[in-house]
Amino acid sequence: MAKYVTDEIKKLIGKETEPRTFDVERGHIRRFAEAIGDSNPIFNDEAKARQTQFGGMVAPPTFGRAFGIEFFNIPLQMPTARGLDGGSDWEYFEPIRPGDRMSVISKLADIRESEGRLGTMVFTTVETRYVNQFGRVCVIQRSTGIRY
Amino acid sequence: MAKQLYFEDLEVGSELPPLEKNPTTQQLVRYAGASGDFYQIHYDKDFALGNGLPGVILHGALKNAFLGQLMTDFAGEQGTLRKLSVQYRGMDQPGAKVTARGKVKKKYVEGGEHFVECDIWLENAKGEMTTPGSAVVMLPSRSAR
Numbered sequence: 327m328a329k330y331v332t333d334e335i336k337k338l339i340g341k342e343t344e345p346r347t348f349d350v351e352r353g354h355i356r357r358f359a360e361a362i363g364d365s366n367p368i369f370n371d372e373a374k375a376r377q378t379q380f381g382g383m384v385a386p387p388t389f390g391r392a393f394g395i396e397f398f399n400i401p402l403q404m405p406t407a408r409g410l411d412g413g414s415d416w417e418y419f420e421p422i423r424p425g426d427r428m429s430v431i432s433k434l435a436d437i438r439e440s441e442g443r444l445g446t447m448v449f450t451t452v453e454t455r456y457v458n459q460f461g462r463v464c465v466i467q468r469s470t471g472i473r474y
Numbered sequence: 475m476a477k478q479l480y481f482e483d484l485e486v487g488s489e490l491p492p493l494e495k496n497p498t499t500q501q502l503v504r505y506a507g508a509s510g511d512f513y514q515i516h517y518d519k520d521f522a523l524g525n526g527l528p529g530v531i532l533h534g535a536l537k538n539a540f541l542g543q544l545m546t547d548f549a550g551e552q553g554t555l556r557k558l559s560v561q562y563r564g565m566d567q568p569g570a571k572v573t574a575r576g577k578v579k580k581k582y583v584e585g586g587e588h589f590v591e592c593d594i595w596l597e598n599a600k601g602e603m604t605t606p607g608s609a610v611v612m613l614p615s616r617s618a619r
Contacts, residue, residue: 354508361508362539363495366546378551387542387558391509391535408525411534413561413607418554470561 329446330402331439338400338434345429345457348393352424355385358392384421388414390456390467396432397471402448404473412449412470420464427459435468444474478550481581481588481615490576490592493544497532499568505536527565534562537572537596537605544574544594549611556589557610564604571599576609588615 359369367374368384375383422428436451449470456465502516511533514521522530538560545555566572576594583589589612596605
């Protein structure tokens with residue numbers, strides 16, 4: 327029997343957020359690249375990036391994290407509010423570039439619970455699509471959150 | 475940047491050039507600022523200890539970024555990263571070296587494009603794998619024109 331993931335909670339699966347809009351700033355991409363310690367010119371140097379297949383600066387693979395993560399405020403009756411990041415699966419279709427206006431839409435793809443090292447743990451999978459101003463899906467991230 | 479690798483240069487089992495990182499608490503604060511993830515377990519030691527952690531720990535997403543860099547460095551100027559997966563199995567703390575590593579798992583051609591799938595992971599100074607994952611890059615081929 328599920329302790330926390332009740333039928334009522336399972337009904338939340340499939341729920342989608344309204345799109346959140348973000349303007350991608352060149353300085354933000356550079357600051358992100360500096361913070362992760364990645365000096366690749368495609369993330370840092372417009373003049374050099376223009377000489378590459380990308381034709382200009384692009385965002386590093388995990389830049390989507392800078393648009394925040396949707397937690398969906400799932401009303402789990404758990405003894406603590408402790409959470410951990412379980413991991414992410416990313417798929418890349420087109421680069422995110424400075425000046426892009428991104429629409430970010432998250433969907434609660436799954437909620438499940440299991441017994442583990444930390445007791446009963448609840449896993450949520452959130453699928454986030456990052457769509458540019460041309461309606462093209464640039465990136466999809468599936469992230470796993472753990473509550474325990 | 476290292477010289478461009480081509481699809482034909484690699485075999486199943488080939489090792490990727492490793493990437494060493496020496497994260498500090500300062501880097502965690504910079505990452506918090508750049509990513510907007512201000513969860514206190516990444517910079518407030520008292521808060522982290524109160525949460526039953528051994529001290530402040532690296533953002534999982536920062537470790538994800540290290541593995542992203544491993545792959546974009548490997549893909550080179552003419553390659554592109556198509557997939558990146560990571561699972562956070564163990565915690566890493568600032569002040570200790572972590573190394574991103576990878577190995578070619580599979581090579582395949584699909585729709586005339588050349589793909590290389592890799593097992594990737596982050597290991598701590600003791601050589602323990604804290605963050606396993608996988609990735610797919612598209613590489614240029616010497617035969618394609």
